[in-house]
Amino acid sequence: MGRGRKHFFDDLATLPWPVGLAVGVLGYMAIAHGIPWLFARSGGAFATIFGSATHPFMPLAWMFLGLCLIAAAVSFFGARRTRRLLDTRRGLDSLAALGWRDFERLVGEAYRRRGYTVEETGLGGADGGIDLILRRDGKRTLVQCKQWRREKVPVSVVREMYGLLAHHGADAVRIAALGGFTPEAARFADDKPIELIDGAMPLELIREVQPAGNVPSETARTFERSAAGPGAPPCPKCSAVMVRRTNRRTGEEFWGCSAFPVCKGSR
Template sequence: MQLREKPGLPSALIGLAVRLPWWLGLALAVISYAGLHHLAQKPMPAALQPGQMGSFLLSAATHGLALAGQYLLPVFFAVGALVSAFRRGKAVRLYSAATTRADALGRMSWQEFEILVGEYFRRQGFGVLDNGGGGADGGVDVVLHKTSGKGKGSYLVQCKHWRALRVGVQPVRELYGVMAAHGAAGGFVVTSGDFTEEAVRFADGLALTLINGKTLMRDIQAHKASGPAGLSAPDCPLCGAAMVLRQARSGATAGKQFWGCSRYAQDRCRGTREVD
């Protein structure tokens, strides 16, 4: 598995703005115009003096780039900001739909599934960087950043929107190799379906978390349940993070609700509290 190919300069600038908050992209558009416009207004040397050929050529090149760039860069950043705003709104809508429809994952395209996964991790406290979409299997789909607390560092996420087939061990192995090559603190493979037993065994004990469709929907529903039900979410007794409402699936307490740590997916924090 390889990361996507490097884009050209226009695509790279637009992509940068897409990955930033929309207001920051607009700020870059204004700043780039102001700075380049200032350079474009500077007068060219009146005459070429002996021994100044190098500085003259540099000044001429800077002036020419500023003349064009004062209009092009703001446009690139503004387009990226608009796309960022659109994607952010779409992420919120997709997440909201997932809280109300049991079949939400099956109704999404693979692009929408990647957006939903990014929003899922954003609401768990990660900084989220969409790696850009280039195909139904583009390698690393989302890059996460954690700047403080336990597990600080970058995390790589691969999304598998497979409705019928279970995700086997090969994609999991490949992501683990990319994690090692890039020095990532951890990684996640998220699927709308399920994983094979071989994939689960390979990931066991590694800094690699597998999240199937049922777990993803359960966590999204748990985040929803922690608010409208009128319950005040307590802090985790182990790490201090916010807790979410979960439901025991097996054992003597099967079916009973309890508070679980919202950091379980990324930190494996097993802090719990009873529901009063």
């Protein structure tokens, strides 16, 4: 089900909290002092009504400031929660345990730490659509996040995103999916500005921007190996857990290193 229509204060809560604070202060000054000053200049009854400190617009000014402060607080605590979520993810199971909305926020925060401007569009939802818009170097990239762990993303989803790419005049599309993609979806994405981030790659995307102290320990690697399923071998190059992947051209499955693209070991 898609998300409902957003309003001004909903949008304000998605921006960095200093923006909400600044908008609140500026709005308060305009409503409490700027507009009354303009009315007072006209003279007559307006000068009398708006010349006092208790003019009729004061309650509106305080209300606007209060709503902006609430939006700034929502933004501050939401951003802090997202940072903590990202910094504490250790394996694929920890990503799969998240709700779809938190997974979406997590991917957005990972790209934000890579230097992108990230917009949470509100055009997607639990069942698909545009979840994020990335901006950097004058280019726009549409992102859809699929948290599915036990289900591969079908070609219909990739086709839909390709259509949205043309409709919105974007430069590229990225689809992040824990469970990977069907061979048909992978073939459709070939030779198109579509990047499929599958298997353990979303986890690696997050790990690359985590603090240095969050590098997985051997205990964590052992846990991931058990989560990847029985018989998951260690990578022959770096000993990290390997995960099953699908060759996009042939449709054949193989073992790939969970640290890809940092490590490109395979079996």
